[in-house]
Amino acid sequence: MTAGRPRRAASGTAAPVVVALRVNGRACRVVTAPHRTLLDLLREDLGLASVRRGCGRGECGACTVLLDGRAVNACLVLAPDARGCEVTTVEGLGAGGSVHPLQRALVESGAVRCGHCIPGLVLRAVALLAEHPAPSAAELRAGLAGNVCRCGAHAQLVRGIALAVPALRETGGRRGGRGGRVQ
Structure with a gap:
C-alpha cells in the first residue's frame, strides 16, 4: 500500500x-x-x-x-x-469440543429455535457478560438489541442467558463445560 x-x-x-x-x-x-x-x-x-x-x-x-x-x-x-x-x-468457544456454559443454558432453556441467530447472539452475550458479569434483564435486552431473532424468541434468549450467569461465575467465564458441541 x-x-x-x-x-x-x-x-x-x-x-x-x-x-x-x-x-x-x-x-x-x-x-x-x-x-x-x-x-x-x-x-x-x-x-x-x-x-x-x-x-x-x-x-x-x-x-x-x-x-x-x-x-x-x-x-x-x-x-x-x-x-x-x-x-x-x-x-x-468450547474448549476441546465441549459446550460453553452459555450455549448449554440456551439449549436447556428451550431458547434455541431455528438456530440462524444463535451463533452471533451467543458471541454478543459472551462479550456483554465479560463486561457486565451480573447484568439485569434490562441490561441484557439492551446489550442484545443489535441481534435480531426472527423466530421471536428474544425473551427466551434473555432468560437463557440469565441462566448462564451463575455457571459463568463458577468457571470464571472460562471456555468449556460438559457435554457435546452445540452450534
Missing part, C-alpha cells in the same frame, strides 16, 4: 493482500482482495459456517464475531482491518 491506498494490479483492480490473524486460537494467513469482508474470509476461505450471512448492513447481528474480545458485525469489517487480531467464532 502506498499513501493509504491499495496497490493496483495491472488490470486496474486492487492487488490481493495477505491477512495474518488468529482465528479460534489458530494462526491463519489468507490471501484476499482488500475489499472483502471478514465475514467472507471466515465463511468462504476458512469454512466457518457459524458466521451467518444476514443483512450485509450490520443491522441483524447474524454475523457477530469477537474481534480481540469485542463483539463486531463481520459484514462491516474489511478483512485487511483484522490483520494481527484474534477472531473468535462460536466454533472457538
Whole structure:
C-alpha cells in the first residue's frame, strides 16, 4: 500500500493482500482482495459456517464475531482491518469440543429455535457478560438489541442467558463445560 491506498494490479483492480490473524486460537494467513469482508474470509476461505450471512448492513447481528474480545458485525469489517487480531467464532468457544456454559443454558432453556441467530447472539452475550458479569434483564435486552431473532424468541434468549450467569461465575467465564458441541 502506498499513501493509504491499495496497490493496483495491472488490470486496474486492487492487488490481493495477505491477512495474518488468529482465528479460534489458530494462526491463519489468507490471501484476499482488500475489499472483502471478514465475514467472507471466515465463511468462504476458512469454512466457518457459524458466521451467518444476514443483512450485509450490520443491522441483524447474524454475523457477530469477537474481534480481540469485542463483539463486531463481520459484514462491516474489511478483512485487511483484522490483520494481527484474534477472531473468535462460536466454533472457538468450547474448549476441546465441549459446550460453553452459555450455549448449554440456551439449549436447556428451550431458547434455541431455528438456530440462524444463535451463533452471533451467543458471541454478543459472551462479550456483554465479560463486561457486565451480573447484568439485569434490562441490561441484557439492551446489550442484545443489535441481534435480531426472527423466530421471536428474544425473551427466551434473555432468560437463557440469565441462566448462564451463575455457571459463568463458577468457571470464571472460562471456555468449556460438559457435554457435546452445540452450534
